[in-house]
Amino acid sequence: MRKALSLLLFSVLVSLGVTAWGAGTIKLGVIAELTGDMPAVGASCRNAAEMAVKEVNAAGGLKVGKEKMKVELVVEDNAGKADQSAAAAQKLITQDEVLAIVGPNASRYAIPASEIAESSQTVLITPWSTNPKTTLDATTNKPKKYVFRACFIDPFQGGVLAKFALENLKAKKAAVLYDVASDYNKGIAEVFKANYEKLGGKIVAFETYTTNDKDFSAQLTKIKDAKPDVIFLPNYYSEVPLQVQQAKRLGITAPFIGSDSWGSNELLTLGGADLNGYYFSTHYAADNAAPVAKKFIADYEKAYGTKPDDVAALTYDAFGLLFDSIQSAGKADREAIRAALSTLPSYKGVTGDMKFQADSRDPIKSAVILQIKDGKFTYYTNANP
Amino acid sequence: MSEGIVYWLQQTLNALQLGSIYALIALGYTMVYGILTMINFAHGDVFMIGAFFCFLAAVYLGLPFAPTLLLTMLGAALLGVAIERLAYKPLRHAPRVSAIITALGVGIFLENFTLALAPYPKNIPALLENITWDLGGVSLSSLQVIIILLSLGLMFVLDYVVHRTPVGMAMRAISWDKTFVPLMGVPLDLIISITFAIGAGLAGAAGTMYALAYPVIDPYMGIMVGWKAFISAVVGGIGNIRGAMIGAFILGGVEIMVTAFFPSTYRDFVAFTLLMLLILVRPYGILGKPRTQKV
Numbered sequence: 001m002r003k004a005l006s007l008l009l010f011s012v013l014v015s016l017g018v019t020a021w022g023a024g025t026i027k028l029g030v031i032a033e034l035t036g037d038m039p040a041v042g043a044s045c046r047n048a049a050e051m052a053v054k055e056v057n058a059a060g061g062l063k064v065g066k067e068k069m070k071v072e073l074v075v076e077d078n079a080g081k082a083d084q085s086a087a088a089a090q091k092l093i094t095q096d097e098v099l100a101i102v103g104p105n106a107s108r109y110a111i112p113a114s115e116i117a118e119s120s121q122t123v124l125i126t127p128w129s130t131n132p133k134t135t136l137d138a139t140t141n142k143p144k145k146y147v148f149r150a151c152f153i154d155p156f157q158g159g160v161l162a163k164f165a166l167e168n169l170k171a172k173k174a175a176v177l178y179d180v181a182s183d184y185n186k187g188i189a190e191v192f193k194a195n196y197e198k199l200g201g202k203i204v205a206f207e208t209y210t211t212n213d214k215d216f217s218a219q220l221t222k223i224k225d226a227k228p229d230v231i232f233l234p235n236y237y238s239e240v241p242l243q244v245q246q247a248k249r250l251g252i253t254a255p256f257i258g259s260d261s262w263g264s265n266e267l268l269t270l271g272g273a274d275l276n277g278y279y280f281s282t283h284y285a286a287d288n289a290a291p292v293a294k295k296f297i298a299d300y301e302k303a304y305g306t307k308p309d310d311v312a313a314l315t316y317d318a319f320g321l322l323f324d325s326i327q328s329a330g331k332a333d334r335e336a337i338r339a340a341l342s343t344l345p346s347y348k349g350v351t352g353d354m355k356f357q358a359d360s361r362d363p364i365k366s367a368v369i370l371q372i373k374d375g376k377f378t379y380y381t382n383a384n385p
Numbered sequence: 386m387s388e389g390i391v392y393w394l395q396q397t398l399n400a401l402q403l404g405s406i407y408a409l410i411a412l413g414y415t416m417v418y419g420i421l422t423m424i425n426f427a428h429g430d431v432f433m434i435g436a437f438f439c440f441l442a443a444v445y446l447g448l449p450f451a452p453t454l455l456l457t458m459l460g461a462a463l464l465g466v467a468i469e470r471l472a473y474k475p476l477r478h479a480p481r482v483s484a485i486i487t488a489l490g491v492g493i494f495l496e497n498f499t500l501a502l503a504p505y506p507k508n509i510p511a512l513l514e515n516i517t518w519d520l521g522g523v524s525l526s527s528l529q530v531i532i533i534l535l536s537l538g539l540m541f542v543l544d545y546v547v548h549r550t551p552v553g554m555a556m557r558a559i560s561w562d563k564t565f566v567p568l569m570g571v572p573l574d575l576i577i578s579i580t581f582a583i584g585a586g587l588a589g590a591a592g593t594m595y596a597l598a599y600p601v602i603d604p605y606m607g608i609m610v611g612w613k614a615f616i617s618a619v620v621g622g623i624g625n626i627r628g629a630m631i632g633a634f635i636l637g638g639v640e641i642m643v644t645a646f647f648p649s650t651y652r653d654f655v656a657f658t659l660l661m662l663l664i665l666v667r668p669y670g671i672l673g674k675p676r677t678q679k680v
Contacts, residue, residue, distance in 0.1 A: 037603070039504050180650055208649045212609060214599040217399035218644035224524075225392050238506050242601050250395070251517055251524035270508040270601050 025072045026062060026332050028053070028322065029092035030315075031103035031113055036080015037212070038236055040266040041105050041311050045127060046075055047304050048312040049102060052319035055299075062323055065330045071323075078104050078113070085109035089116035089124070099332055100124070102318045105311055106236070107131035107184040114147040121146055123338050125321060127314035130154045130260065131187045135361035146338055148361045150318040150354070151283055154184070157259055158191030160281050160367050160383045161232065165257060166201050168369075168381075169279075171229035173204045175254075177219055177243060178234050180208035188234040188259050204228050220247050231256050237264040241271035248274060255279075260367075263310040268375055275372045279380060283310040284351040285368045288379035293350040310351070317349035391522035396645045397638075402529050402598065404637025405536035409591035410614035411621070411629040412543060413465075413584030419560045419624035420580050421477075423484050427468060427491035429611015431585045434495055435461040435592020436602045440507050450512040457593045458586040465585020466578050474574070492607075499604040509600040532594045539590060540630055543583065547626055556580055560624070620660050622673025631671055636660070 030049045033042035053073045061068040074096045076088035085104050092098045093116065100123040104110045110129035117124035118137070125148045126134055132154060135147050165171045174196055178189035193203050204226035207219040220243070223231060231247070231254050233240050244256055258280035267275065286297055286307050296316055300308040308316075324347060326332065329340035346355040354363035371380040410432050417425040438460040442453040472491050476484045516527040547553035555576045558566045567573040595610070596602050613636060621632025636656065643655045669675050 035500065035504055037506075039506075180648075210649065210653075212605075213649075214595075214601075214606070214610075215399075215403055217402070218396060218641045219649060221392065221395045221399060222645060224395075225388070238601055238603075241508070242599055245600065249515060249517055249524065249526040249528065251519060266505070270506065272508070 024067070025070045026064070026326065027072045027074060027096060027098045028319075029089075029096060029098035029101040029103075030073060030075045031078050031085060031088045031092070031101060031109075032075060033080050033105060033109065034075075034077035036078070037238060038080060038106060038264075040237070040264045040309075041128070042077070042080075044264070044309050044312040045103055045105055045315045048300070048308065048315035049073060049075070049319060051300060051303060052316050052323075056323060063327055064332055069332065074098055078109050080109070082109055082112045086112040086116050089113040090120075093117070093120045093122045098122070099326070099334060100322055100337055102127060102315060102322065105129060105315075106182075107134055107187070108182050110134045111183060114144065118144045118146050121338075122334050123148065123322075123341060125150055125318040125341075127151065127318045128260070128311050129184070130157060131183045132362075133183065133187070143359060143361045148321070148341060148356065150314045150321060150349070150351070150363065151260075152365055152367055153362050154188040154259075155191050157281055157367060158188050159195045160369075161257060161259060162192050162195035162199055162201070164279070164281070164369055164383060165196065165230050165232070166199050169230055169255065169257070171201070173202050173226075173228045174230050174232055175205035175207070175223040175226055175228035176203065176232045176234070177205075177207045177209065177216065177223060178232075179211050179213075179236075179239070181210045182236075184261065185234050185236075189232070192232055192234065214242060216243050216246050217250065220250050220252065223247075224250055224252050228254050230254055232258070234259040234261065236261045237267035238270065240267060241274065244271065244274050244278075260310060263370075263377070265306055265309055268372070268377075272375070276374070277372065279369055279371050281367045281369050281383060283365075283367065284313050285370055285379035286313075286377065288368070289350070290348075290352070292348055296350045313350045317347075317351050317354070320349055321347055321354075388522070394523045396641055398523070398525065398529060400638040400641040401533050401634070402637075403641060404634035405533050406591050406595050406598070406610070407614050407617050407637050408540060408630045408633035409536050409587045409594070410611065411617040411633045412540070412626060413588045414615050414618040415621070415623055415626060415629040416556075416580050416584045418618070419626075420556060420577060421473075422624075423473070423481070424488065424615070425473075425584075426485065426488040426611075426615075427472075427495060428584070428588060429607035429614065430492040430495035431461055431464055431468070431607075432588040432592045432595070432611060432614075433602075433604060433607030434464060434499065435589035436509075436596040436606065437499060437503065437507070437592075438589065439593040439596045440509055440602060443510055443512055453512060454590060454593050458589040461589025461592065462582040462586035465581040465588075468585075469578060469581040474577075492611075496604050496607070503604065506601050506603040509596045509602060511600070512597060528598060532598060535590070535594065539587060543587070544626060546583070552576070552579060616657075616660060620663055620670055622670030625670070625672045625674075628670055628672035635671075 032045040053071045057070050061070040078085040078088050102125050104113050105128035107129040110126040111134050114134050123146050127150045130153050137144050176189050179185040205223045256278045260282040262280040263282040325337050325340035329336035346353050352365045354365045367383045369380045369383050370377045413428045435457050438457040442448045442456045472487050518525045555571045617632035617636045618629045621628030639656045643652045
C-alpha cells in the first residue's frame with residue numbers, strides 16, 4: 001500500500017514537473033512523406049519546417065500574450081501511406097498534444113489526416129494538397145472548420161492549364177493520361193477536361209493508370225492513335241519522366257504539359273533532357289520571386305544546398321500563417337488559433353499574397369506557369385483562369 | 386498500312402516487351418520450384434536488386450551496356466546462391482511453411498535494406514542510344530528490339546542448358562527424386578546452387594532490362610512485377626520452363642490488350658479473371674503435368 005501511494009505521488013510529481021517545464025514552449029506537428037513514393041516532397045517539407053521554426057526561435061520565440069514562447073517541432077513520417085497519415089495525425093494530437101499540424105502534402109494523404117484533425121478539433125494546414133476535398137466535409141460538402149491550406153485548389157489550376165493549352169499553345173485537341181487511384185491526379189484531370197471542353201477544345205483521349213504502374217505503353221499507343229496537339233500529365237514527379245520517355249519511344253511528338261505535382265527538383269534529376277521545353281503550372285517561381293521570397297530562397301539554399309521547390313515554399317508559408325495566427329490569438333489554445341487563422345488579414349508569403357475568405361479554407365492567390373529549360377525551372381508567365 | 390493494323394501491331398510490340406520481362410523473372414520461380422518444390426518469394430526482390438546493381442554499375446563505375454548487364458547478372462547470381470545457402474539450405478528438411486515464411490522474410494529484408502541505403506527513387510542513365518524506327522506508322526525502338534531479342538536469346542540458352550547438357554540433366558534428375566539421385570553421384574548442393582544462380586542471374590538480366598525500359602527504380606518495384614511473374618509461372622505450369630515463358634507472354638499480352646480495349650482500371654481484374662479461368666480448366670497450368678506420388 002505504501003509502495004503504491006509513493007508511486008502515485010511520484011507520478012503526480014513527474015507529471016507536474018513535465019507541465020511546468022513545458023509551459024514556455026509551443027509544440028507544432030509536421031506530417032511529411034519522408035519515405036514511400038515521394039520522399040523528395042517530404043524532405044522539402046521537413047527542411048522548410050525546421051528552417052521556419054529555427055528562425056522564430058532565434059528571434060526569441062513567438063510573442064503569445066505577454067510572454068515569449070519557443071516553438072518545438074514534432075516531425076512524423078507518413079511513409080507515403082493514407083492509413084499512416086491518419087495515424088500520425090492521431091498521434092500528434094493525442095500523444096504529443098501539438099497545438100496545430102502542418103502537412104501532409106499530397107492530397108491522397110492530406111485527406112485522411114484532415115478527417116482526424118477535424119474530428120479532434122485541431123488546426124491542420126496542408127501546404128501542397130490542392131484537391132478540393134481536403135478542406136470540405138465529405139458528408140455535407142461544407143468547408144471543414146479546422147482544416148486549411150496554403151495553396152490554390154485544383155478547379156483553379158485545371159482552369160489555368162486549360163486556358164494555357166488553348167491560348168498559349170494553340171492546341172485544339174488534348175489528351176490526358178492520369179493516375180485514377182490518386183485523388184489529386186483524378187481531380188485535376190477531370191477539371192481540366194471540363195474547362196478545356198467549355199473553352200472550345202476537344203479531349204481526344206482520356207486515359208488512366210494505377211499508382212505504381214511502370215508500363216504505360218498500351219495507353220500511350222491509344223493516345224498516339226488519337227493524334228492530340230498537347231498531352232496533359234497531371235501526375236507526380238516520379239512517374240512523369242517514365243511517361244514522357246515511353247511516349248517518345250512510341251514516336252509521340254506532341255508537347256506535354258503538367259500541373260504543380262511536377263514542381264520537384266527530382267523531376268529534373270529523373271527526367272533529364274527528355275523534359276526540355278515543357279510547361280507546368282505551379283505555386284511560385286524561384287527565379288521571379290518577390291522580395292520576401294528572395295531572403296527565404298537564399299537562406300534555404302545556404303542551409304540545404306538546393307533551391308527550395310514549391311513544397312518547401314508552401315510549408316514555410318503554412319508556418320508563417322500559423323505563427324501569425326498564434327501571435328494574434330494571444331494564447332496557445334487550439335480553438336483560439338482556429339478563430340485567428342480564419343480572420344487573418346492578407347498574409348504576404350513566399351508564394352504570394354494570400355487571404356482566407358469567410359466561408360472558405362482555401363486562400364485566394366494566383367498561379368505561375370514555369371517552363372523547363374536547360375535542366376532548370378524558368379518563369380514563363382503569371383496565370384489566372 | 387491501315388490505321389487499325391498499325392495500332393494493333395504497336396500494341397503487340399508493347400505486349401512482347403512486357404511479356405519478355407515477365408518471362409525472365411518467371412523462369413527463376415519455375416526453376417526453383419521444379420527442383421525444390423519451394424516458392425522463392427524473395428525472387429521479385431532479387432530482380433529489384435538486379436536493377437539497383439545496374440544503377441551502381443552504370444552510374445558509379447560508368448560502365449557501358451554489355452559489362453553492366455554481365456556484372457548485374459553475376460551479382461544477382463551470387464546473391465541468389467547466398468540466399469539459398471544462408472536462408473533456405475538450413476530449412477531444407479523443415480516444414481514447407483517455414484521455408485515460405487523465410488522466403489517472404491528474405492524479400493522484406495532486401496526491400497528494406499535497399500530502402501535504408503537508397504530512400505529516393507533512382508534514375509538509370511540511358512546506357513543505349515535510343516533509335517526509334519518508323520515502320521509504316523508502327524514505332525519500333527532499338528530498346529524494344531534489344532529487350533525482346535535478349536530475353537528470347539537467354540531463354541533459348543537456358544532451354545538448351547536444361548535439356549541438352551549434363552548439368553541440365555542433373556537438374557531434371559534431382560527435380561524427379563531428391564533421395565536416390567544424389568546416391569548415384571549427382572552433387573545435390575552444387576546443382577541446387579547452380580539452379581539458384583541461373584534463376585537469380587536471369588532475374589538480374591530482367592532487372593537491367595526493366596531499368597533501361599522504365600528508368601526510375603525504387604525498392605518496392607519488385608513486389609508487383611514479382612507477383613505477376615509468379616502467376617505467369619503458375620499459369621504456364623510451375624516447374625516447367627517452356628510453360629513459364631508461355632505464361633509470361635500470355636499475361637503480358639492480356640494486360641496490354643485489356644488496357645487497349647477497356648479503361649486501365651479493368652486491367653488487373655480482367656487479366657486475373659482470365660487467368661483463374663485458365664487454371665480452372667487446366668489446374669496444373671498450360672504445360673504442367675500432375676505429379677504422381679509413388680508409394
